[in-house]
Amino acid sequence: MMKKVQSIQQHIPLPISERHLQVVSRTMPTEQPIKRHSILAVPVANGLKFITLADILYVQADGNYSEIVTQNNERFLVAKPLKSAEMRLQQDGFLRVHQSYLVNVVHIRQFGSQIELSSNEILPVSRRRSRQISQLIRSQYSI
Secondary structure, three states, X not given: OHHHHHHHHHHOOOOOOHHHHHHHHHHOOOXXXXXXXXXXXXXXXXXXXXXXXXXXXXXXXXXXXXXXXXXXXXXXXXXXXXXXXXXXXXXXXXXXXXXXXXXXXXXXXXXXXXXXXXXXXXXXXXXXXXXXXXXXXXXXXXX
């Protein structure tokens, strides 16, 4: 290991000039970190499909599975219960509005006894959760 380091040092001009550092820094790839919360990796038949969270309308429970529905009307069945999706997405603007639905707040067009989404779909709202959801929407999203 020591010999390898010494042989590498022989090829690097010391001290390193400012111009040399600029050349090296321009040739090095810059890595843009992916925000962990901006995408969701969903398993599909031939690998993983990366979905932008903003594209997700809602997640619907289907027994021990969850179905992710996007703006493009793509549907992805995931082998995890809705509770897992809720734990992962609640900090990213998703609300549990019903036993079977987790909704992306940015796609809520109208809220009342039901929710109308930007896709014109109507989803039920649990009576038990209605007051809590209403207060949350008013406190965080109202002017």
